[in-house]
Amino acid sequence: MSDEATDRTVLLSQCRAAVFRAATVTLMAVTCPSRECGVTVSVVDGVIGAHLGMSGECPLGEVRVVDDRVAVADTSEAAASS
Numbered sequence: 001m002s003d004e005a006t007d008r009t010v011l012l013s014q015c016r017a018a019v020f021r022a023a024t025v026t027l028m029a030v031t032c033p034s035r036e037c038g039v040t041v042s043v044v045d046g047v048i049g050a051h052l053g054m055s056g057e058c059p060l061g062e063v064r065v066v067d068d069r070v071a072v073a074d075t076s077e078a079a080a081s082s
């Protein structure tokens with residue numbers, strides 16, 4: 001539980017795409033939200049798999065994905081401010 005590798009998280013809404021297994025609604029893969037990366041990476045137990053970005057190993061490998069789909073609808077105005 002004190003594994004450093006899973007300390008960090010990204011929000012599901014930060015990922016450009018997500019793939020779910022329909023029957024179980026299990027998150028299977030995401031498109032990496034890193035700007036220098038953007039590859040589709042498989043997700044195992046809610047953690048993005050280690051993968052290579054454009055400049056070597058992507059820092060978002062082994063980062064936990066927080067499913068914030070419920071909150072997404074409520075934060076649409078805040079998200080527009082960039």
Ligand SMILES: [Zn+2]
Nearest residue numbers: 032034037058
């Ligand atoms: Zn990446």
